[in-house]
Amino acid sequence: MVSSNTTAGYAAGRGDAPVPKYSTGIAKVVNSALYRHTLGAAVESRIGRIILLAGVPLVWLIMLHVGPIYQMLKISLMSHYPVLPGVESHFTLDNYAIFFKESLYFTPLIKSFIFATAATAVTLVVVYPVAYYVAKVVKPEGRSKALLLLLVPFWAGELIRTFSVIMLLANRGAVNVLLREIGLIDRPIPMLYTSFSLGFGLVYLICLYMLLPLYSAIEKIPGQYLDAAADLGAGPFTRFRRIILPLSKDGIVSGCSLVFLTCIGVFATPMLLGGPNTVLFPETISGFFHGASDKWPVGAAFALIMLVTALITAGIFMRLVGGKKRSAF
């Protein structure tokens, strides 16, 4: 019975419905002499499989994830780079010493840290209620929409977002024009190219890096905890301080670290929104790489100083707030 049905099905397959296409090409590739003697032979052995799996990733990770940092370290310890003919480069710590000798260099780093820390703190305070609202107040069906709306500006990119801040804060920007129209001011308040515009721009730039970690941490807090606490007579403030805040600690830690590390490394924003008083460390470092190339070792040393201090700061923060868990992601 099976066989007669089969013939019928086969005939039908040839007549009306076309025979589906199966991936017979795979077998041709796999059985080809070329494949069998190369990849095919390689996956046969354990060593071959490990090389296929780990070779490229390890080379990439070591060459391009570690390599640049390593080269930067190496050059920061050289007296000259690029090494010109006739000039001997020798080992030196002078490049680091320069940093501590001149307040010209010292101040921008301090400023960078102040801006990054302040921006992180402001972002946390501003974004937390928003994240809480989306994660706990909005009904589950509406959540992804509420989140998506907040993500829209994120797609504009760093430079365009920074640029758009100018529209708001310029002397003939929206804020000043509006204030003058309603008669609060006679002449524009100079907001652009100040610490204020830079801070405003930084917060505007990075607030979404804070939103996502906070949101996912708060969303994970089971609703019963809050109900249970309410049953026990805890008011909204107590509930927030005793339950929500500690349970969203992971999100706070990773959000703040992410925002802080991003802020420290922002290059274009201070150049577009900052003024003469807001020269930050990236701009200082950048100076060593333009013009006389001889200054590269100093620039490398400075970049490392910034990297290490930034990572240590983030690390201390994670330790203090996050306790034993130290992973940023």
Place this chain on the structure above:
Amino acid sequence: MRNMFADAPRTSLTAIYWAFLLYLLLPLTLMMAMSFKDANFVAFPIGDWTLDWYAKVMQDKQFLEACLYSVMIAAASTLAATTLGTWIAMLIVAEGIKGQVIIFALACLPAVVPGMISAISLRIFISTIDMPTGTAAIILGHTVHAVPFVVVMALTRLRSMPGNLVDAARDLGADSIVAFFRVTLPYLGPALVGGMIFCVLLSIDDFVRTFFLGGYRPTLPMLIFAKVQGGMSPEINAMATLVLVVTAAVGLYAEYMTRRARTR
């Protein structure tokens, strides 16, 4: 009594959310509005409206070339980052390999190094291997930047993959390579498409790496940066608006893809 207290935070949170959304959208809206201003200086109020700036931008050879160049770099670095990121993720989830934690940490390293430092270190790196600044260097830099994100996305998806799908493929006669291409890769598919679009956006958006690694040919952000420094004009707004609309559309599509990946 209790309801009143329960509702007060709720109402204020709702207000905060909408205020925050306004804050996020206002500058961009102003920026877009300014692109229609019928005057060659940037100032409010807008007054007369025009589409002339768009007409001008669409004929601006420099802009069109920068677009093309940015897209080309984005495509190349995305392709490279997706391949490498997936490969690294496969290594991290592989059984019988030690040091996965270290490999994962190394893979994430570029994501925790601040952008400026990453750019400087790459600039130094390409000079130590005698690579000139220019297209290849930019692609390399963007790839390094994007790999950690691909790794994390691919890992999330791989960890949700039923363990015995690959076993089943092997059982039916596929070697490890065939099993990867026929089963694992299609399973990763939607997540990878989302990840790739994210990489494209990262690359098109990147300024600092391009600034240090690039040659004389400007990418989109470089061009906009140079124009802003050269003086404001609604023309820049029109340019930025065009870029914004396209990238937002692409981002929305990526969001849709990742969501579909999660539900499938």
Place this chain on the structure above:
Amino acid sequence: MQPVVQFDNVTKSYGKHVAVENLNLSIEAGKFVTLLGPSGCGKSTSLRMLGGFETPNSGRILLGGKDVTRVPPNKRNVNIVFQDYALFPHMSIAKNIAFGLELKGFDNQHIHRRVSELLELVQLQDYAKRLPSELSGGQRQRVALMRALAPDPEVLLLDEPLSALDAKLRQQMQIELKSIQEKTGKTFMFVTHDQEEALTMSDTIVVMNKGRIEQMGDPNTLYGRPGSVFVANFIGETNLLRSTVVGTEGDQAALNWNGVTIKAAQGGLTPKAGDHLYVVLRPEAIHCSAAEPESGNRIKGKIRQRVFKGNHTSLSVEVGDGTMLNALVHPADVSQLNGEEIWVGWKPETTTVIPDRHAHN
């Protein structure tokens, strides 16, 4: 005849934990063989070693007489039906079934013919284009089975394939599975911890315990003449009567059980007076009556519990001082057992005996 599968002194351990110990097992072609045992006894490990997913620490595995101990899974002519089916979620049903055929290098026509044939075997021809997520549990099960059968393996391995199905579907699939096995004439190696499933389908049952084979045989033998206390307890319900041998009479042994003398078939053993034995007394072998039976073993007891089970009633009867016996009674007979006090009786030839391994004598 040469066995298709042979485990030759196979041992597999994970670290210090021994999962399978000195496994020796031969399986004849065309048989439905079941590995039965409690959770963690090493059934899946044995199966995975045969599939090529684990390598034994020592010993050999032969497939059709060839040593395959170190051959990778893709080079072995066996296929597995996984517990959770492991159907490829992005491929249609037809493509899933075709997967193994494609890799064997068959042409499009051949694959199409074979896939249609297999789909018809389980009446899923209309579902060929659907994705696995669009099928019911039972249908997925059938597809997984067909996918594994498609490349025509020497042995089909099934690792608890029915455990995700509900009770009713499960029974239906047991019958279907058995009939497919008979139709295709393939050797099936089936793993389960459900003794009823094993009894329903198998030609041979291999009872495993703690990485070792406890007993092997056809369902009748295992049920009727379990070789150890473990097997007796694991397969079916049973009353185990620990007794001391008093003497032998022909092929029956006279035993002392809690001061009562009973007789039991020797079941191939040669007990001596003073030996300790277990008598295996199945609940359905017990006959309960109000009056004392005329022949066979009998003892007075009190009904402590009646549980109505539809086609029979299960009685717990206390005999002697606190010992409980389980008995099955037909509905017709229950009505006669009104009082608490009854007689429990059984024929000596319906029981068998097991040596008490732990006894010191």
